[in-house]
Amino acid sequence: MLYPTPIAKLIESFTKLPGIGIKTATRLAFYTVGMNDEDVNDFAKNLLSAKRELTYCSVCGNLTDDDPCSICSDETRDKTVVLVVEDAKDVSAMEKIQEYHGLYHVLHGLISPMNGVGPDDINLKGLITRLQEDSGISEVIIATNATADGEATSMYLSRLLKPAGIKVTRLARGLAVGSDIEYADEMTLLRAIENRTEI
Amino acid sequence: MLYPTPIAKLIESFTKLPGIGIKTATRLAFYTVGMNDEDVNDFAKNLLSAKRELTYCSVCGNLTDDDPCSICSDETRDKTVVLVVEDAKDVSAMEKIQEYHGLYHVLHGLISPMNGVGPDDINLKGLITRLQEDSGISEVIIATNATADGEATSMYLSRLLKPAGIKVTRLARGLAVGSDIEYADEMTLLRAIENRTEI
Numbered sequence: 001m002l003y004p005t006p007i008a009k010l011i012e013s014f015t016k017l018p019g020i021g022i023k024t025a026t027r028l029a030f031y032t033v034g035m036n037d038e039d040v041n042d043f044a045k046n047l048l049s050a051k052r053e054l055t056y057c058s059v060c061g062n063l064t065d066d067d068p069c070s071i072c073s074d075e076t077r078d079k080t081v082v083l084v085v086e087d088a089k090d091v092s093a094m095e096k097i098q099e100y101h102g103l104y105h106v107l108h109g110l111i112s113p114m115n116g117v118g119p120d121d122i123n124l125k126g127l128i129t130r131l132q133e134d135s136g137i138s139e140v141i142i143a144t145n146a147t148a149d150g151e152a153t154s155m156y157l158s159r160l161l162k163p164a165g166i167k168v169t170r171l172a173r174g175l176a177v178g179s180d181i182e183y184a185d186e187m188t189l190l191r192a193i194e195n196r197t198e199i
Numbered sequence: 200m201l202y203p204t205p206i207a208k209l210i211e212s213f214t215k216l217p218g219i220g221i222k223t224a225t226r227l228a229f230y231t232v233g234m235n236d237e238d239v240n241d242f243a244k245n246l247l248s249a250k251r252e253l254t255y256c257s258v259c260g261n262l263t264d265d266d267p268c269s270i271c272s273d274e275t276r277d278k279t280v281v282l283v284v285e286d287a288k289d290v291s292a293m294e295k296i297q298e299y300h301g302l303y304h305v306l307h308g309l310i311s312p313m314n315g316v317g318p319d320d321i322n323l324k325g326l327i328t329r330l331q332e333d334s335g336i337s338e339v340i341i342a343t344n345a346t347a348d349g350e351a352t353s354m355y356l357s358r359l360l361k362p363a364g365i366k367v368t369r370l371a372r373g374l375a376v377g378s379d380i381e382y383a384d385e386m387t388l389l390r391a392i393e394n395r396t397e398i
Contacts, residue, residue: 002291004264010249013242016234017227028216030288032246033253033262035215040250043212044243047231050209051239054232063232065203089229092201 007033056088059130061106061123063088071095071104078102079134083141084127084157086110086150090143102141105130110149111156117149119156127157131166142170206232255287258329260305260322262287270294270303277301278333282340283326283356285309285349289342301340304329309348310355316348318355326356330365341369 003011007029014025032040056062057069060082064070071077071091081102085091091104109122131137142157144150158168173191175184184192202210206228213224231239255261256268263269270276270290280301284290290303308321330336341356343349357367372390374383383391 002294004253004262006245006249006252006264007262009241010245013238013245016238016242018230019223019226024218026288026291027218029249030262030286031217033249035250037250039212039215040246042208043215044246046205046209046212047239047243047246050205050228050232051234051236053205054203063203063206063229065205087229089225092225095201 056106056108060104061088061108061126062091062104063106076101079136080138081141082127082130082137082139083143085143086145086153094143102139103137107144107153110144110147111153112149113152114148122153124157128160131161131164137166139167139169142168144170146171146173255305255307259303260287260307260325261290261303262305275300278335279337280340281326281329281336281338282342284342285344285352293342301338302336306343306352309343309346310352311348312351313347321352323356327359330360330363336365338366338368341367343369345370345372 002008010029010032011022011025014020014028015022017025020028032043053065054063055065055067057064057067057072059068059072062069062071066073078101082105083094083100083102084105084107085094086107086109088106091106094100094104105123105127107122107124107127109117111117111119111122127140131140140157140161142154144153154170158170161168172195173188174195175181175188175192181189201207209228209231210221210224213219213227214221216224219227231242252264253262254264254266256263256266256271258267258271261268261270265272277300281304282293282299282301283304283306284293285306285308287305290305293299293303304322304326306321306323306326308316310316310318310321326339330339339356339360341353343352353369357369360367371394372387373394374380374387374391380388
C-alpha cells in the first residue's frame with residue numbers, strides 16, 4: 001500500500017485537471033483532508049452545481065445559468081456587432097474592461113489544421129446561422145488569440161463572411177501596454193510598425 | 200456580472216487550495232464544466248469520502264482509513280524503531296523506497312520559533328507517550344526536512360530523548376544523488392565533507 005484508497009481516488013480526480021501532475025495532485029489531496037468540513041462540503045457541492053446548473057447559451061455559446069444568457073437577453077446592448085472569441089473565459093476578459101457593449105459568439109475552439117480540428121468541429125455553424133437569420137448584424141469583430149490557430153480561424157472567418165457584405169474586423173496587433181521594445185518578438189514589432197497610429 | 204454564480208462559487212472553492220490563485224482557479228473551474236459528468240461526480244464524491252473516511256492513526260498520526268493504521272497493525276514490521284516525520288506525505292515517500300520496515304510517528308508540523316509554533320503545537324506529546332508506554336522502542340530516527348524548522352525540531356527531539364537512554368539518529372546530510380558539486384550550496388558541501396564515508 002502507498003496511500004489509503006480514499007486519498008488515492010482523490011489524487012486521481014485531481015490529476016484529471018489540466019496542468020496538475022501527480023505531485024501537485026498529492027499535495028492538494030492531502031491538503032483537502034486537512035481543510036475544515038464546511039469548505040470541503042462546499043467544494044463538492046460547487047463542483048456538482050457548476051456542472052449541473054451551467055449550460056451554453058443557445059444563441060452565442062457563452063457559459064450561463066440562464067438560456068439565453070444575460071448578455072444576449074440584455075436589451076441595452078448593441079445588437080449590430082458580434083465579437084467572436086475562442087471560449088467563455090474570453091467573454092469574461094472582454095466584459096472586465098467594460099468598454100465593449102455588443103454581443104458575443106463563442107467558438108468553443110479554434111480551427112487547428114495541425115491538430116485535425118476543422119471548421120465543422122467548432123461552433124462556426126451557429127455563427128453563420130445567426131448572421132443569416134439576423135440581418136441587423138453589420139460587424140463581426142474577430143477576437144481569437146494571436147496564435148497560429150487563432151490566425152487560421154481569423155483568416156477562415158474573414159474569407160467566409162466578407163463576400164456576404166459583413167464588415168469583418170479583428171483586434172489590433174502591436175506592443176502590449178507596459179512591454180519593452182527590446183524584448184518584443186519580431187512579428188509583434190512588424191505588426192506594430194505596419195499598424196502604427198498617428199498621435 | 201462577470202461570471203454566473205455557480206462558476207464564481209466553484210472558482211472560490213478552487214482558490215482555497217494551496218498554490219492556486221484566481222487565474223488558475225478560473226481555468227480549472229471552466230475546465231471542470233467541460234469535463235464529462237462521471238468525472239465531475241467522482242471528483243465530488245472522492246472529496247467527500249476522503250474527508251469523511253480518512254482519519255489520523257491514534258498511534259502514529261499517519262493518515263488512514265483504519266485505526267490503527269496498516270503500518271502500526273502490521274505484525275511483520277520492526278517495532279523497535281520509530282521514524283519521526285513532519286506529515287503523512289513523508290510516510291508515503293519513505294514507504295516508496297521499500298527499505299525501511301520500522302514504525303512511524305507523524306508530527307503534523309515542525310517546531311518553528313519564527314512562526315510561533317512551539318513543541319506543544321505539534322504531535323510531540325503522542326511520541327513521548329508512546330516511548331513511555333512501549334519500552335520496546337530502542338531507536339528514534341528523526342526524518343524532518345533539512346530546513347531551519349526541521350533542524351530546530353530535530354535538535355529539540357534529540358535533547359529530549361537522549362537523556363531517556365533512547366538512541367536518536369537522523370537522516371544523513373550530503374550531496375543529493377545525481378547532483379553537481381558545482382551547484383551544491385555551502386552548507387550541503389560542509390555536511391558532505393563532515394560526514395564523508397569510507398569506500
